[in-house]
Amino acid sequence: MLKLTIDGRPVEVSEGTTILEACQFLGIEIPTLCHLEQLKAEGSCRMCVVEVEGVKNLQVSCATPCWDGMVVQTKSERVVSFRRLILELLLANHDTDCFNCPATGRCKLYQYAMEYGVEGSRFVRFKEHHPKDESSEFFNYDPSKCILCRRCVRVCNDLQVNHTLSLKNRGPDTWVGLPFDKLFKDSNCVSCGNCVSVCPTGALTAKAAKSFRIWEVTKTRTTCPYCGVGCQMDLLVKNGEVVGVEPAHGRANPGILCVKGKWAYHFINHPDRLKTPLIRKDGQLQPVSWDEALDYVVEGIKKIKEESGPDAIAGFSSARVTNEENYLFMKMMRAVVGTNNVDHCARL
Amino acid sequence: MxxxxxxxxxxxxxxxxxxxxxxxxxxxxxxxxxxxxxxxxxxxxxxxxxxxxxxxxxxxxxxxxxxxxxxxxxxxxxxxxxxxxxxxxxxxxxxxxxxxxxxxxxxxxxxxxxxxxxxxxxxxxxxxxxxxxxxxxxxxxxxxxxxxxxxxxxxxxxxxxxxxxxxxxxxxxxxxRGQNNVQGACDMGCLPGDYTGYQKVANPEARAKFERAWGVKLPEKPGLTVTEAVKAIEDGRVRCLFVMGENPLLSDPNLNHTEEAFRKLDLLIVQDIFLTETAELAHVVLPAACFAEKEGTFTNTERRVQRIRRAVSPPGEARTDWEILDELMRRLGYENNLGSPEETLREIASLTPSYGGFSFQRLDREQPQWPCPTPDHPGTPILHVGRFSRGERALFKPAHYVPPAEQPDEEYPLLLTTGRILYHYHTRTMTGRNAELNRIAGRSFVEINPADAERLGLQQGARVKVKSRRGEVVVDAVVTDRVDEGVIFIPFHFADGAANRLTNDALDPIAKIPEYKVCAARVERC
Known part of the structure; x- marks a missing residue:
């Protein structure tokens, strides 16, 4: 174990721990823009710099491993003024029409600018922004909001491994684009939306993002209802409606989702959802009360059981519902109806 | 896994x-x-x-x-x-x-x-x-x-x-595993010959254990699989079918045949979140809550048990499947009801050695993989380490290659295979409600090799008729060398152009799984 001091507080960490991780362990907040916990540190945004005693330059905390006896300052004057400079440089090229931005409320650049008291930039913008790309069915791309943190590029290339997004050109002309400057809809993009989930600003935003502000939603951790991978995710809920989905870090999903998990939640609030029990009368399915429907089912099952025995009844349970519901279904068929005719669509 | x-x-x-x-x-x-x-x-x-x-x-x-x-x-x-x-x-x-x-x-x-x-x-x-x-x-x-x-x-x-x-x-x-909780449905004993955790109905000890726990006498005769049940419905041996959260009238093979059988039922009960193709045929439909509206657990393909949580209320009068089943059991005369999904998992754990260590409380903290027999067991990331379920040694079970039940011939010269596409899920009851997904992939299609397409005089995107011995569908032609000459592919998601009107219901003799992946077919210009 290594012993070090951060902001005057002693801490012990194992070999290989970064300063950022040690700070997180102590609950010391370090601003980050490019950091993605699932991937190796890039150290490109420089927001996470700290001062290390005996080292001349400021160090990026995300990529610097701790050593024994290290003494770290995370909020020294030098650190703060450096972070302010970074923010000013980013703001120089950032379209600050925040009033119209779908990321309002969750934008990290905005949050840090407020926190560090940066109200504008001394530097003058000199580059033209690339045009917006709103061709995707699910999200919009506005390069004027991009701070080149590369989180989207890394998620696309290193986690999704789809190679749709990359950094193009060099130096001040650098931008995030697609091969041959294609639009998303004409590219190999698979609409997984993982780039949107990690964008810290309003560069990549869900088309639905303007329908809610982040402080209006609650998050509920759950498991994706589609395939058998079992990705963990958070449902964003506003006024009793699911308005978005964010990937969580599950044991089966390293903070990523697919097109279905990320975007295919509209069925939940869909007007076609069944809202009342129905019974067929005169050839038509007609709304009835729960009492009438349940009695109908119970009478029907009892009658057929009496006439033809329990094995004249069969049940198909569901690979879609919970373990507890499957258990109850199986128990009902076996213990109450009295047949082993219970199966589900595992084979289909 | x-x-x-x-x-x-x-x-x-x-x-x-x-x-x-x-x-x-x-x-x-x-x-x-x-x-x-x-x-x-x-x-x-x-x-x-x-x-x-x-x-x-x-x-x-x-x-x-x-x-x-x-x-x-x-x-x-x-x-x-x-x-x-x-x-x-x-x-x-x-x-x-x-x-x-x-x-x-x-x-x-x-x-x-x-x-x-x-x-x-x-x-x-x-x-x-x-x-x-x-x-x-x-x-x-x-x-x-x-x-x-x-x-x-x-x-x-x-x-x-x-x-x-x-x-x-x-x-x-x-x-x-193709579905969120297909592993769990199997683990929970929704199989004609198994109780939870693959404890066999045929094993008198297992049966006695469940009889004690549930306080009833249990049937000995193993039940019918989905595919066997459809045949039994046709013969009139099964008169009532209760379908919860499934859509066999799009997912079954040889659909025309399944549909005919279902029409013979005296009582078809369907419990679902939408009026599916199957629900449209029902005598009674019970509206259920979806995953975002209830508490419980799913078991993923690597045997990991994970929580789902209620984020929103069910629409209208819809109720969770748990509530509906609980009430039905009560009305059918069963009195030892469980109080909640949480209590249900407690009963599952008490009767199922591989699930013994699971509780809502623990699963909020960590999500172990079964077998997990006790609350302090860490779960089992890798099966068969040092020992197999049958003992010290695993048994090789060699098998000869046998060609698929149906082979191409003069009348049906092509091999049809089926599968999924990225943008839809199973029978589209859920993904079909996303306008965006439908704009990307809204219609059924058949992939056909350029050589076959040329022989048939088909242009890219042409409407074509695909026929098998069991039915026919009309779909768009996608001319591509993704498939070899002599092979065609249709996704099974779409009700209009349903691949399963064509597929073969020949079964594997042990698992009773239908041969969805190969049948003989022909393509014609419309």
């Missing part, structure tokens, strides 16, 4: 067989690609040029229905070149001689001919897999949905055992 999903990123070689992973299990597909990016070699064996082929070092474009020949061929190469794990075979398996007895009939030249692949590719694939330290096999319905599906799965086990790759980190036999 014998192993865990996350292990794949450490693999040296990944073998994917009968799984279109990046489309059907995209987040596992992405992790396979991460492994390749890190330096792993990927071998893909599939009848179609699926997206994962771009990342493959070797692509074996096999003819549909030839998995077992391929697997036997791989084992032939591995045994005859002395690449198998002698220690493992000697100490942890039995039946090696029987295996060779079968496999010796599959020299690579013969297999290359049967499967329609290059003989050197086949040999190279065998060498790569056998010589790798960490090499998982992933497979899905492309292996199981055949009249020889069970033998296909056993052949995969044979291959893994032969190379000492069962019970080892980064290896294993890894079926990818």
């Amino acid at each position: 014998t192993n865990s999903i996350a292990e794949v990123v450490d693999a040296d070689v990944v073998l994917v067989l009968g799984s279109n992973t990046t489309e059907a299990h995209p987040v596992i597909g992405a992790q396979i690609r991460q492994a390749v990016k890190r330096g792993a070699k990927l071998v893909v064996a599939e009848p179609r040029e699926i997206p994962l082929v771009e990342d493959a070092h070797i692509f074996l474009k096999i003819k549909p229905g030839t998995n077992i020949a391929l697997l036997n061929g791989l084992m032939h190469v591995i045994i005859s070149e002395g690449l198998y794990d002698r220690d493992y075979v000697e100490n942890r398996t039995e039946g090696f001689e029987d295996l060779w007895e079968v496999v010796q009939d599959y020299p690579p030249e013969k297999v290359a001919e049967i499967c329609g692949v290059d003989v050197e590719d086949l040999k190279e694939a065998a060498r790569l897999y056998a010589q790798a330290d960490k090499a998982p096999i992933f497979y899905a319905m492309g292996v199981t949905q055949h009249s020889t599906g069970t033998a296909g799965v056993m052949s995969i086990s044979n291959l893994a055992l032969l190379c000492g790759k069962v019970g080892k980190y980064g290896c294993g036999v890894n079926p990818l």
Whole structure:
């Protein structure tokens, strides 16, 4: 174990721990823009710099491993003024029409600018922004909001491994684009939306993002209802409606989702959802009360059981519902109806 | 899965067989690609040029229905070149001689001919897999949905055992389950011959245990599988069917036949979140809550039990499946009801050794994999370490290649195979409600090789009729060399242009799984 001091507080960490991780362990907040916990540190945004005693330059905390006896300052004057400079440089090229931005409320650049008291930039913008790309069915791309943190590029290339997004050109002309400057809809993009989930600003935003502000939603951790991978995710809920989905870090999903998990939640609030029990009368399915429907089912099952025995009844349970519901279904068929005719669509 | 999903990123070689992973299990597909990016070699064996082929070092474009020949061929190469794990075979398996007895009939030249692949590719694939330290096999319905599906799965086990790759980190036999909780539905005993945790109905001790716990006498006779039940409905032996959260009238094979059978039912009860094709035929429909509206657990493909939580209320008067079943049991005269899903999991844990360690409280903190017999057991990321469920040694179960039940002939000269696409899920009851997904992929289609298309005079995008002995559908033609000459592909998601009007309901004799993946068909211009 290594012993070090951060902001005057002693801490012990194992070999290989970064300063950022040690700070997180102590609950010391370090601003980050490019950091993605699932991937190796890039150290490109420089927001996470700290001062290390005996080292001349400021160090990026995300990529610097701790050593024994290290003494770290995370909020020294030098650190703060450096972070302010970074923010000013980013703001120089950032379209600050925040009033119209779908990321309002969750934008990290905005949050840090407020926190560090940066109200504008001394530097003058000199580059033209690339045009917006709103061709995707699910999200919009506005390069004027991009701070080149590369989180989207890394998620696309290193986690999704789809190679749709990359950094193009060099130096001040650098931008995030697609091969041959294609639009998303004409590219190999698979609409997984993982780039949107990690964008810290309003560069990549869900088309639905303007329908809610982040402080209006609650998050509920759950498991994706589609395939058998079992990705963990958070449902964003506003006024009793699911308005978005964010990937969580599950044991089966390293903070990523697919097109279905990320975007295919509209069925939940869909007007076609069944809202009342129905019974067929005169050839038509007609709304009835729960009492009438349940009695109908119970009478029907009892009658057929009496006439033809329990094995004249069969049940198909569901690979879609919970373990507890499957258990109850199986128990009902076996213990109450009295047949082993219970199966589900595992084979289909 | 014998192993865990996350292990794949450490693999040296990944073998994917009968799984279109990046489309059907995209987040596992992405992790396979991460492994390749890190330096792993990927071998893909599939009848179609699926997206994962771009990342493959070797692509074996096999003819549909030839998995077992391929697997036997791989084992032939591995045994005859002395690449198998002698220690493992000697100490942890039995039946090696029987295996060779079968496999010796599959020299690579013969297999290359049967499967329609290059003989050197086949040999190279065998060498790569056998010589790798960490090499998982992933497979899905492309292996199981055949009249020889069970033998296909056993052949995969044979291959893994032969190379000492069962019970080892980064290896294993890894079926990818297609639905969020298909593993759980099996684990929970929604199978005609099993109670929870695969305790057999036929075992008097198991039955006595459940009789004690539930306070009732339980039936001894094993029940009917889904596919057998449809036949029993047709014969009039089954008069009432209760369908919860399934849509057999789009997912069953030979749909016309299933639909006819369902119309004979005296009572069809459907409990679902939408008025599905099946619900439209019901006598009574019960509106259920969806995953976002209830509490409970799902078990994923790697046996990991995870929570779902209520985020919103069900619409209108809809109720959770749990509430509906609870009330029905009460009205049918059962009195020992459970109070909640949480209490239900408590009962499951008390009756199911592999689920003994699970509770809502624990699952909020950590999500272990079964078997997890006690609350302090860490769960089991890798099965069969040091010991198999049958004892010290695993048994080789060799199988000969048998061609699919239906072969192309003059009338139906093409082989039809079915599968999923990225943008839809199963019968589209959920994804079909997303306008965006429908704009990307809104209609059924048939993939057909340019040579076949030319012979039939088909243009890209033309409307065509696809026929089999069981039915016909009209779909758009997608002319592509993703499929070989003589092979066509239709996704099974769409009600209009439903692949399952064509598919064959020939069953695997053991698992009773239908042969969705191969049937004979013909294509005609509209």
